[in-house]
Amino acid sequence: xxxxxxxxxxxxxxxxxxxxxxxxxxxxxxxxxxxxxxxxxxxxxxxxxxxxxxxxxxxxxxxxxxxxxxxxxxxxxxxxxxxxxxxxxxxxxxxxxxxxxxxxxxxxxxxxxxxxxxxxxxxxxxxxxxxxxxxxxxxxxxxxxxxxxxxxxxxxxxxxxxxxxxxxxxxxxxxxxxxxxxxxxxxxxxxxxxxxxxxxxxxxxxxxxxxxxxxxxxxxxxxxxxxxxxxxxxxxxxxxxxxxxxxxxxxxxxxxxxxxxxxxxxxxxxxxxxxxxxxxxxxxxxxxxxxxxxxxxxxxxxxxxxxxxxxxxxxxxxxxxxxxxxxxxxxxxxxxxxxxxxxxxxxxxxxxxxxxxxxxxxxxxxxxxxxxxxxxxxxxxxxxxxxxxxxxxxxxxxxxxxxxxxxxxxxxxxxxxxxxxxxxxxxxxxxxxxxxxxxxxxxxxxxxxxxxxxxxxxxxxxxxxxxxxxxxxxxxxxxxx
Numbered sequence: 001x002x003x004x005x006x007x008x009x010x011x012x013x014x015x016x017x018x019x020x021x022x023x024x025x026x027x028x029x030x031x032x033x034x035x036x037x038x039x040x041x042x043x044x045x046x047x048x049x050x051x052x053x054x055x056x057x058x059x060x061x062x063x064x065x066x067x068x069x070x071x072x073x074x075x076x077x078x079x080x081x082x083x084x085x086x087x088x089x090x091x092x093x094x095x096x097x098x099x100x101x102x103x104x105x106x107x108x109x110x111x112x113x114x115x116x117x118x119x120x121x122x123x124x125x126x127x128x129x130x131x132x133x134x135x136x137x138x139x140x141x142x143x144x145x146x147x148x149x150x151x152x153x154x155x156x157x158x159x160x161x162x163x164x165x166x167x168x169x170x171x172x173x174x175x176x177x178x179x180x181x182x183x184x185x186x187x188x189x190x191x192x193x194x195x196x197x198x199x200x201x202x203x204x205x206x207x208x209x210x211x212x213x214x215x216x217x218x219x220x221x222x223x224x225x226x227x228x229x230x231x232x233x234x235x236x237x238x239x240x241x242x243x244x245x246x247x248x249x250x251x252x253x254x255x256x257x258x259x260x261x262x263x264x265x266x267x268x269x270x271x272x273x274x275x276x277x278x279x280x281x282x283x284x285x286x287x288x289x290x291x292x293x294x295x296x297x298x299x300x301x302x303x304x305x306x307x308x309x310x311x312x313x314x315x316x317x318x319x320x321x322x323x324x325x326x327x328x329x330x331x332x333x334x335x336x337x338x339x340x341x342x343x344x345x346x347x348x349x350x351x352x353x354x355x356x357x358x359x360x361x362x363x364x365x366x367x368x369x370x371x372x373x374x375x376x377x378x379x380x381x382x383x384x385x386x387x388x389x390x391x392x393x394x395x396x397x398x399x400x401x402x403x404x405x406x407x408x409x410x411x412x413x414x415x416x417x418x419x420x421x422x423x424x425x426x427x428x429x430x431x432x433x434x435x436x437x438x439x440x441x442x443x444x445x446x447x448x449x450x451x452x453x454x455x456x457x458x459x460x461x462x463x464x465x466x467x468x469x470x471x472x473x474x475x476x477x478x479x480x481x
Contacts, residue, residue, distance in 0.1 A: 005232050008197075009198070021092075058150070069102050077273045110162060157209075199213055212247060213231060223254055344374065376397070
């Protein structure tokens with residue numbers, strides 16, 4: 001008996017606004033505890049919420065990016081539940097009338113074809129505070145209370161996620177899109193991107209739905225996939241044994257890699273939703289939606305397609321270059337000063353990324369300016385410097401911030417082009433490595449790489465490796481006559 005999983009996510013993403021959703025307190029995830037709070041976000045008696053317009057715009061941007069219908073009428077509601085870091089004893093959210101509904105996120109399905117994962121709704125709400133647990137007691141930080149949050153709810157009835165691979169790609173696509181638009185930084189370590197996971201199983205070929213299990217407060221892609229893998233195994237074993245799945249909320253034990261019961265799953269009536277009396281209904285005009293739409297930048301899928309067509313580089317490289325908007329922007333600024341796009345992409349991916357990683361910095365902090373980086377690529381493409389020299393120059397550029405021409409002039413770097421000088425060195429290398437020469441003559445042509453390397457050592461990397469290889473082959477052919 002085989003089962004297939006049906007996976008849905010409730011993604012919570014903190015919006016990148018300057019102030020909170022209903023007050024003027026600053027949004028700063030790095031601030032000291034309880035330094036960005038006021039009577040409104042700590043729910044002092046007599047205070048009233050005032051809606052943040054930018055948060056509404058960001059929610060609509062997300063809705064448009066994920067192909068949703070933007071509702072003309074949107075209503076805030078009180079979601080009642082008690083938790084120590086929820087100062088009001090309820091959360092201002094949206095229930096029956098959210099801002100965005102009936103969209104989809106396009107990913108690559110398990111069969112390699114485009115697959116549109118259904119989006120049921122995207123609504124705007126306020127975040128809760130944060131509990132810090134110490135030995136024997138807990139502390140509450142209200143800095144996060146009232147931070148604007150969107151909840152993106154996928155639809156289990158319309159193209160649900162069907163595998164761990166699709167689950168991973170869906171979450172990566174949602175996060176990347178929000179980051180591209182500047183709607184959210186989506187830093188999982190800071191709680192800016194987290195999700196609740198819903199999973200149920202059914203027999204392959206069936207059309208109905210079994211009871212689902214929710215796994216709360218997941219904030220790591222790796223742990224999300226681990227939790228899903230465990231639940232698929234656990235639920236499969238129960239169903240094979242003829243037992244029923246209990247609708248419940250579970251937590252994931254990251255150390256043991258198992259889910260454990262937390263409570264029976266609440267449904268909407270448990271939260272006693274009712275319209276928020278202190279906020280008026282929103283009337284979202286088509287003109288307002290059009291203005292918001294104009295602010296949406298080129299999104300990842302569109303950028304991938306354009307890069308492949310415009311620059312003629314492989315899709316696999318383009319996916320790496322466009323994973324972060326900042327990297328794609330850096331590449332495009334470089335492309336203004338060089339026409340060797342393939343070499344440019346390889347050097348960004350292999351050499352520049354290596355240096356950035358070693359210094360633990362991002363592309364935004366890169367000390368090598370795009371024009372200088374392209375100058376290096378042009379010098380390499382024109383044969384004025386070798387690969388080895390280019391790598392050493394790039395390392396110097398990374399430290400000093402100087403242009404490559406400046407470094408070449410200071411260090412008097414030049415490529416050895418004189419064939420008579422190279423020929424003498426090649427003869428010396430051949431004489432010193434007769435056993436390698438015999439291997440090459442016997443048919444092991446890859447052994448020539450060793451001889452090329454020895455010549456490059458003698459020239460301290462200042463010879464053109466391609467020219468050296470050609471001259472070695474000529475010399476070996478001459479010796480074999």
